[in-house]
Amino acid sequence: MDRHLTLAVCQTGPVQRSATRAETVGRLVHLLERAAAAGAELAVFPEMALTTFFPRWTLDESEIEGFYEERVPGPQTQPLFDAARRLRLGFALGYSEIADEDGRKRRFNTMDLVDADGSLVGRYRKIHLPGSEASEAGTTVHLERRYFEPGNLGFPVFAYRGARIGLALCNDRRWPETYRMLCLNGAEVVLIGYNTPAVLAEAPTLDHLRMFHNHLPMQAGAYQNTVWVAAAAKAGVEEGQALIGGSCIIAPTGEIAALAVSVDDEVIVHRADLGLIDTCRRVNFDFARYRRPSEYGLIAERAGPVA
Amino acid sequence: MDRHLTLAVCQTGPVQRSATRAETVGRLVHLLERAAAAGAELAVFPEMALTTFFPRWTLDESEIEGFYEERVPGPQTQPLFDAARRLRLGFALGYSEIADEDGRKRRFNTMDLVDADGSLVGRYRKIHLPGSEASEAGTTVHLERRYFEPGNLGFPVFAYRGARIGLALCNDRRWPETYRMLCLNGAEVVLIGYNTPAVLAEAPTLDHLRMFHNHLPMQAGAYQNTVWVAAAAKAGVEEGQALIGGSCIIAPTGEIAALAVSVDDEVIVHRADLGLIDTCRRVNFDFARYRRPSEYGLIAERAGPVA
Numbered sequence: 001m002d003r004h005l006t007l008a009v010c011q012t013g014p015v016q017r018s019a020t021r022a023e024t025v026g027r028l029v030h031l032l033e034r035a036a037a038a039g040a041e042l043a044v045f046p047e048m049a050l051t052t053f054f055p056r057w058t059l060d061e062s063e064i065e066g067f068y069e070e071r072v073p074g075p076q077t078q079p080l081f082d083a084a085r086r087l088r089l090g091f092a093l094g095y096s097e098i099a100d101e102d103g104r105k106r107r108f109n110t111m112d113l114v115d116a117d118g119s120l121v122g123r124y125r126k127i128h129l130p131g132s133e134a135s136e137a138g139t140t141v142h143l144e145r146r147y148f149e150p151g152n153l154g155f156p157v158f159a160y161r162g163a164r165i166g167l168a169l170c171n172d173r174r175w176p177e178t179y180r181m182l183c184l185n186g187a188e189v190v191l192i193g194y195n196t197p198a199v200l201a202e203a204p205t206l207d208h209l210r211m212f213h214n215h216l217p218m219q220a221g222a223y224q225n226t227v228w229v230a231a232a233a234k235a236g237v238e239e240g241q242a243l244i245g246g247s248c249i250i251a252p253t254g255e256i257a258a259l260a261v262s263v264d265d266e267v268i269v270h271r272a273d274l275g276l277i278d279t280c281r282r283v284n285f286d287f288a289r290y291r292r293p294s295e296y297g298l299i300a301e302r303a304g305p306v307a
Numbered sequence: 308m309d310r311h312l313t314l315a316v317c318q319t320g321p322v323q324r325s326a327t328r329a330e331t332v333g334r335l336v337h338l339l340e341r342a343a344a345a346g347a348e349l350a351v352f353p354e355m356a357l358t359t360f361f362p363r364w365t366l367d368e369s370e371i372e373g374f375y376e377e378r379v380p381g382p383q384t385q386p387l388f389d390a391a392r393r394l395r396l397g398f399a400l401g402y403s404e405i406a407d408e409d410g411r412k413r414r415f416n417t418m419d420l421v422d423a424d425g426s427l428v429g430r431y432r433k434i435h436l437p438g439s440e441a442s443e444a445g446t447t448v449h450l451e452r453r454y455f456e457p458g459n460l461g462f463p464v465f466a467y468r469g470a471r472i473g474l475a476l477c478n479d480r481r482w483p484e485t486y487r488m489l490c491l492n493g494a495e496v497v498l499i500g501y502n503t504p505a506v507l508a509e510a511p512t513l514d515h516l517r518m519f520h521n522h523l524p525m526q527a528g529a530y531q532n533t534v535w536v537a538a539a540a541k542a543g544v545e546e547g548q549a550l551i552g553g554s555c556i557i558a559p560t561g562e563i564a565a566l567a568v569s570v571d572d573e574v575i576v577h578r579a580d581l582g583l584i585d586t587c588r589r590v591n592f593d594f595a596r597y598r599r600p601s602e603y604g605l606i607a608e609r610a611g612p613v614a
Contacts (some may be wrong), residue, residue: 001585100523127602130591154602156507174591176483176531177603184605186612209560213530221528223520224483229384253516254523283510284437284481288611295434295461296484300490305493 003274005163005189007230008040011247013264014238016050021076024050027084028093031267036087038269041161046234047094047109047126047169047193050077053234054096055143056241058135064147067099072112072120081118085238090116090160092167094193095127109148109168111193113158122158124167125151128175139202144171155181163188163274166227170194173231174213177299179221183287186275192218192231198242214246215256222266223254226280228272235263252280310581312470312496312535315347317398318554320571321545324359328383331357336390336401338574343394343570345576348437348468353541354401354416354433354476354500357384360541361403362450363548371454375405379419379427388425397423397467399474401500403454404432416455418474418500420465429465431474432458435482446509453480461591462488470495470581473534477501480538481520484606486528490594499525499538505549521553522563530561533587535579542570 010031015024028045035043048054051067072095073081084091090113097110109126129150131142153179158165166182166189173192182190196214199207206213223227228251235245247260249270258268284290317338322331335352342350358374380388381401391398397420404417416433436457438449462485464473471497473489480499489497503521506514513520529536535558542552554567556577565575590595 004463094484120439126598128597130597147464150599171591171597174531175598176487176527177598177606178481180601184612186607186614200590203586205586206590209562212561216523216527220483220523220531223523224481224527253513254519255516267377279510283507283513284478286611290437290478291482291484292434293609293610294416294456294606297490299484299487300600300603302491303598303600304593305491307493 002229004271005026005161005274006039006041006269006271007189007228007233007249007270008035008038008043008267009230009247009249009258009260010035010043010045011232011260011266012046012049013236013243014243015052015234017239019052021050024081025077027265028080031265032080032083032087032089032091034267035269038267040089040269041090043091044191044230044232045091045093045193046232047111047195048096049093049193049234050095051128052103052239054197055131055147056141056239057295058141058143068096068107070098073183081114084114084116085118088116090114091123092191092193107148108151109141109144109169113165113167115160119125121160122156123153124156124169125153126169126172127155128171128178130171130204140197147297155185157182157185159189166190168192170196173221174217176217176221176224179225179227183225183227187227188277189228189272190221192235194230194231196235196244198244210244211246215248218248219254219256222252224301226252226277226285228238233260252277309467310582311578312468313346313348313576314496314535314556314558315345315350315574315576316539316554316567317342317350317352317563318540318542318552318567318573319353319356320543321550322359322541324546328357331383332386334572335387338572339387339390339394339396339398341574341575343396345574347396347438347576349537350396350398351537352398352500353539354405354418354502356400356500356541357402359546360502362438362454363546365448365450370454375403375414377405377407378415380449388421391421391423392425395423397421397428399498399500401473401476404542414455414580415458416451416476418476420467420472420474422467428467429463430460431463431476432460433476433479433486434458434462435478435518437478447504447507462492464489464492464494473497475499477503481524481526481560483524483528483531486532486534490532494534495584496535496537496579497528499536502539502541503551505551517551518553521551525555526557526563529557529559531585533559533592535559559584
């Protein structure tokens with residue numbers, strides 16, 4: 001059976017702190033229209049697509065409130081969901097979530113998968129939170145651990161137009177476990193959003209490898225799990241900090257099939273052949289036959305290497 | 308503390324079935340001499356370095372006997388161990404092992420790590436056996452599962468000249484779990500030997516990607532686990548079957564630091580800076596802090612994706 005899903009990656013340029021939500025949502029709607037015009041059937045936006053990447057600052061409670069969504073869609077994000085319905089085009093959207101759970105306010109770095117009728121298909125909350133709770137000497141300030149709890153929904157996979165979709169956010173893409181968990185949960189396509197500084201104070205001798213280190217784990221993740229990967233950056237100079245672009249669509253062969261070449265609002269599209277997954281599984285990756293889970297216990301048992 | 312280990316990869320060209328063990332061991336000794344002359348402190352030879360890759364044929368018991376080593380060193384392999392002692396250069400050697408264990412003859416696809424005095428440091432038996440027990444229609448004949456049991460020694464890591472060394476063989480290198488298990492067991496350097504056909508009957512549309520698919524998972528494995536990788540191919544046209552070369556030394560950055568450019572006997576050398584491991588861990592890969600083993604249960608529980 002011939003199975004295709006035309007994927008669009010909607011990379012954005014920077015979102016400055018002064019931008020209103022209406023302005024930013026307007027940019028996303030425009031990108032969604034361009035994706036639809038190019039024949040896209042599913043689009044992915046960046047992590048925290050609605051706001052600036054505020055974990056670059058140490059802020060107090062009163063200052064951060066406006067960065068979170070209490071519900072999605074809400075009054076300010078509704079136009080994007082209306083656009084999905086109008087364009088018949090689903091999307092994945094990264095945003096900062098504040099939820100009433102377990103009798104308290106909980107904050108997550110979240111991505112929602114939204115259907116072509118604007119309804120929620122499923123939600124992912126970022127598992128791998130990088131950075132720290134407070135700024136640390138000698139490192140670029142990155143306070144995701146101050147502003148978010150680790151995700152509590154596992155690595156779910158959702159059905160969308162007959163394809164099985166997994167979601168991941170930024171730092172998740174560096175860990176092979178992310179793709180493997182999604183693969184074992186049945187994913188055929190992994191949608192990723194990210195905000196990635198172009199330089200880091202903690203190891204300036206590695207700064208020239210930032211783009212290589214963006215693509216390498218995603219290409220390997222696609223190849224080793226025989227999934228399509230579509231990854232959207234928030235890119236460009238945001239509040240004085242340069243973020244890399246390099247948004248891409250990667251085939252289950254590990255090949256980059258489409259690549260953004262700006263650090264601004266940009267749409268890339270690829271008609272993904274889901275049949276290629278089966279072809280790739282014929283060469284090496286018959287998982288049920290060849291994986292050896294009984295040998296992998298330590299992976300699920302301990303975080304760091306033995307002393 | 309400044310820590311370096313000069314690694315040598317001793318790629319070999321083909322070993323035809325007609326080659327005597329003495330001839331083949333002679334080639335390996337010569338490669339070890341070249342490695343020592345280049346300042347190497349540890350060398351790696353290919354998988355099944357002593358013989359032709361016999362799993363390309365369906366053979367009966369009487370035909371396969373001569374392909375296995377009953378003990379290493381044995382009378383025919385002793386010259387290689389003598390050379391190690393003479394050159395003060397340890398090595399990892401892939402070979403087909405037949406062992407008396409549990410009251411029966413057991414066969415493994417094995418790699419030994421040998422010290423600079425010629426003594427055994429440690430043994431690895433290949434965990435991920437590709438191919439099949441009998442030839443299957445439409446696929447290139449690859450009968451490792453006929454001739455070997457899966458390894459039963461886990462993913463051990465051994466001390467060598469103050470560095471921690473892990474071993475892996477051929478198909479192992481395609482699975483992210485191999486590197487992760489070695490990383491969690493403390494590896495700083497992963498030595499790999501392989502025999503990899505240049506084309507496969509099962510998916511000829513992917514044949515042009517065979518070298519890319521050789522390097523991609525090893526580069527990602529090095530990067531995602533902050534280890535040095537040194538990988539040795541048996542290359543060239545062996546018994547009519549073309550095997551890829553592409554032997555390499557890969558830094559913990561994922562960069563290929565040295566690359567073989569022939570499909571023949573060839574030595575490549577790189578002075579590996581073990582301090583680079585710590586630098587790479589400062590950027591993202593503080594494993595104990597950031598990995599989330601409680602989220603990875605499925606990896607050690609089930610082999611294939613959910614239905």
